[in-house]
Amino acid sequence: MSYPANTAAAQGLALCHVCGHLDKVELHECTRCGGGLHLRKTDSLQRTLALLVTAVILYIPANILPIMNTVQLGKGEPATILGGVVLLISMGSYPIAGVIFIASVMVPVAKLMALFYLTWNGFRREPASAMQCTKIYRLTELVGKWSMVDVFVVAILVALIQLTGLLVILPGPAAVAFAGVVVATILAAHAFDPRLIWDRLKEDND
Amino acid sequence: MTEAIASIKPRRKVPVIWLVPIVAALLGVWLVVYNYLNQGPTITINFSTAAGIQAGKTKIKSLDVELGVVTTVELTKDLSEVIVTAELESFARPLLTEDSQFWVVRPRIGPGGISGLGTILSGGHINLEAGTGKAGRKKFAGLDNPPVTPAGTPGLQVYLASERAGSVNAGDPVLFRGYRVGSVETTEFDASGQSVSYGLFIDAPYDKLVTENTRFWNASGITLEAGANGVKLELGSLQSLLVGGVAFDLPDGVLPGVQVKNGEEFALFANLAAANRKSYDNFIQFVVAFDQSVRGLRAGAPVEYRGIQIGTVERLLIRELVSDGIKGSGDPIPVLLKIEPARLGLPDTAAAVTDMQEAIAEGVKRGLRAKLGTGNLLTGSSIIDIDYVDNAAPAGLARIQRQLGNLLAKLNDLPLEPAIANLNATLVDLQSTLGSVNGLVASDATQAIPVAINDTLRELNATLDAFSPDSQNADSISRSLSDLNQTLRNLESLTRTLSAKPNSIIFAPPVTVDPVPQRKD
Numbered sequence: 127m128s129y130p131a132n133t134a135a136a137q138g139l140a141l142c143h144v145c146g147h148l149d150k151v152e153l154h155e156c157t158r159c160g161g162g163l164h165l166r167k168t169d170s171l172q173r174t175l176a177l178l179v180t181a182v183i184l185y186i187p188a189n190i191l192p193i194m195n196t197v198q199l200g201k202g203e204p205a206t207i208l209g210g211v212v213l214l215i216s217m218g219s220y221p222i223a224g225v226i227f228i229a230s231v232m233v234p235v236a237k238l239m240a241l242f243y244l245t246w247n248g249f250r251r252e253p254a255s256a257m258q259c260t261k262i263y264r265l266t267e268l269v270g271k272w273s274m275v276d277v278f279v280v281a282i283l284v285a286l287i288q289l290t291g292l293l294v295i296l297p298g299p300a301a302v303a304f305a306g307v308v309v310a311t312i313l314a315a316h317a318f319d320p321r322l323i324w325d326r327l328k329e330d331n332d
Numbered sequence: 333m334t335e336a337i338a339s340i341k342p343r344r345k346v347p348v349i350w351l352v353p354i355v356a357a358l359l360g361v362w363l364v365v366y367n368y369l370n371q372g373p374t375i376t377i378n379f380s381t382a383a384g385i386q387a388g389k390t391k392i393k394s395l396d397v398e399l400g401v402v403t404t405v406e407l408t409k410d411l412s413e414v415i416v417t418a419e420l421e422s423f424a425r426p427l428l429t430e431d432s433q434f435w436v437v438r439p440r441i442g443p444g445g446i447s448g449l450g451t452i453l454s455g456g457h458i459n460l461e462a463g464t465g466k467a468g469r470k471k472f473a474g475l476d477n478p479p480v481t482p483a484g485t486p487g488l489q490v491y492l493a494s495e496r497a498g499s500v501n502a503g504d505p506v507l508f509r510g511y512r513v514g515s516v517e518t519t520e521f522d523a524s525g526q527s528v529s530y531g532l533f534i535d536a537p538y539d540k541l542v543t544e545n546t547r548f549w550n551a552s553g554i555t556l557e558a559g560a561n562g563v564k565l566e567l568g569s570l571q572s573l574l575v576g577g578v579a580f581d582l583p584d585g586v587l588p589g590v591q592v593k594n595g596e597e598f599a600l601f602a603n604l605a606a607a608n609r610k611s612y613d614n615f616i617q618f619v620v621a622f623d624q625s626v627r628g629l630r631a632g633a634p635v636e637y638r639g640i641q642i643g644t645v646e647r648l649l650i651r652e653l654v655s656d657g658i659k660g661s662g663d664p665i666p667v668l669l670k671i672e673p674a675r676l677g678l679p680d681t682a683a684a685v686t687d688m689q690e691a692i693a694e695g696v697k698r699g700l701r702a703k704l705g706t707g708n709l710l711t712g713s714s715i716i717d718i719d720y721v722d723n724a725a726p727a728g729l730a731r732i733q734r735q736l737g738n739l740l741a742k743l744n745d746l747p748l749e750p751a752i753a754n755l756n757a758t759l760v761d762l763q764s765t766l767g768s769v770n771g772l773v774a775s776d777a778t779q780a781i782p783v784a785i786n787d788t789l790r791e792l793n794a795t796l797d798a799f800s801p802d803s804q805n806a807d808s809i810s811r812s813l814s815d816l817n818q819t820l821r822n823l824e825s826l827t828r829t830l831s832a833k834p835n836s837i838i839f840a841p842p843v844t845v846d847p848v849p850q851r852k853d
Contacts, residue, residue: 168347169347169349172346172347172349172350173347173349176347176349176351176352176353177349177353179353179356180352180353180355180356183353183356183357183360184356184360186360187360187363306356310352310356317349
């Protein structure tokens with residue numbers, strides 16, 4: 127792959143991943159901190175894709191298994207994420223149902239789809255416009271901050287509501303799976319090198 | 333300086349990172365497989381009602397450990413029962429034995445106390461009581477009530493037969509000397525046998541107390557019995573007073589014998605006295621005939637020889653008397669007696685019976701007779717007293733067997749033809765007798781009888797005159813009457829005392845002791 131002449135990459139320069147020191151790529155090691163030197167993140171697309179697949183796999187049990195077990199007066203009532211949303215709607219708590227639905231369903235799904243689109247574009251011979259890809263990447267960054275909300279809700283409820291005998295909330299196995307989804311998507315977003323979007327752009331412009 | 337030669341390898345096509353989704357997928361697959369392998373059995377239970385059972389909510393528990401949850405509640409096709417389907421955890425598999433029992437736990441008040449209070453808040457659940465049989469059953473019939481004894485409890489199952497249901501119910505305690513050692517599990521009335529069968533469960537280790545000679549009796553409540561031997565009041569323990577129960581023990585002086593096996597049947601006696609009553613294997617039956625009133629004589633009344641009980645009255649043979657066709661002819665009333673030699677300290681053997689039989693036969697020849705005696709003043713019950721009587725009328729005591737045998741023998745060789753010939757001769761005799769009677773009536777002496785009667789009547793008149801109001805005799809009669817009046821008045825006061833305190837005729841009125849001053853310590 128050739129890089130445009132007016133870039134650091136074209137002159138064989140790269141930033142250290144760890145300390146940000148500018149070094150020659152051919153040195154392979156940062157002269158300041160000894161960290162590895164790469165022009166682009168190693169196997170960025172492959173890693174992103176692998177982590178995305180992991181997230182998708184984990185998303186299945188996260189939705190099937192109960193995320194929370196509300197034990198009321200000795201009677202357990204396990205609830206899945208979607209079951210909880212439906213329950214909240216039937217109880218008339220639309221705002222809470224909306225928050226849960228956005229945080230637990232829309233955010234992770236949106237993030238997964240956005241990242242899939244970006245990686246797919248990376249593999250494509252004729253990618254979509256770089257501008258569109260940039261917008262989608264920004265969306266990923268924006269949405270990613272909120273992806274842990276659902277796990278937080280469970281964690282806080284479990285910690286707060288422990289009226290032994292009357293009302294106890296216990297985390298379900300889906301909470302672990304959901305946390306796994308969130309972590310996998312965060313790592314996927316991190317593994318994705320957005321510069322890949324614009325590398326092609328500059329190639330084209332050249 | 334040697335030049336380092338770098339060995340250059342082509343980059344791996346597939347990065348290591350792909351291990352992550354593979355691991356995740358493997359974990360997922362493992363979870364599915366694990367769940368599938370550990371999927372518990374699905375069972376169906378039939379209940380008569382679905383009260384307290386909710387699909388998806390009602391749990392199935394054993395010893396309060398959750399085993400599963402009810403998935404569906406449906407009606408049977410004929411709408412008579414409820415089918416409850418439940419999914420259980422895999423570890424519950426060994427609990428589904430052939431004799432496992434299911435029942436709905438809800439608050440209950442029973443003879444065993446209050447149970448299921450915990451379900452007031454949490455709602456009912458289905459309890460599983462595992463048995464000891466072979467595991468693998470999938471269809472069960474639920475119980476309406478919790479079983480009294482959990483399946484597989486070590487102990488002994490015995491059955492009692494009784495003619496009356498009494499006040500024994502399922503769940504009542506089984507007591508041994510007042511201590512609860514088991515409980516009544518079932519009560520069933522057998523319509524064909526006209527008897528009640530009770531299923532009892534004696535908990536280990538008390539099952540060893542039940543042996544072949546053990547007697548069971550109804551210990552429920554109070555027993556008041558008034559018989560020839562006086563009035564008896566029997567009280568059970570407070571618990572058995574309130575809820576009834578069955579007690580068992582060995583009769584006095586009886587060896588325990590061999591321990592019984594499961595499912596043994598016993599008789600249930602009405603009370604302690606009946607259970608304690610010794611039964612004698614060997615006895616002689618006699619029939620005695622009374623030509624006076626047998627009022628107060630009941631089956632079970634003692635038969636005494638000079639005050640020592642030698643047997644009991646078996647029953648009055650009224651039925652036999654009537655069916656013999658001698659209605660209202662003033663025949664004596666036969667009473668069947670049972671004489672038991674063992675009561676007199678003789679061995680309870682057939683030899684003793686033969687000896688006794690001979691002794692009585694000998695005694696009858698020498699004037700041994702039975703007579704009615706008063707057993708108890710208050711209850712008016714009678715006993716039979718056997719003693720020697722001077723100038724006894726012939727043959728008062730006869731053995732029933734011999735009597736029956738003799739009767740049959742007589743019927744067999746009844747001399748009918750000679751009897752008819754005799755009758756003919758008698759008729760001829762009668763004719764001649766009537767002829768001589770005719771002659772007698774026609775005689776002078778007979779004619780003179782009316783004159784003699786006239787004289788007698790005249791004398792009677794004179795006698796009656798002597799008892800006229802003015803006469804001395806009348807005076808003495810009126811004095812006697814006033815004496816009788818006085819006596820009756822006294823009797824009345826006695827009757828009053830008796831009606832206020834009936835036992836005063838037996839027990840002297842209590843003597844109150846003068847209070848003695850005592851130093852307080």
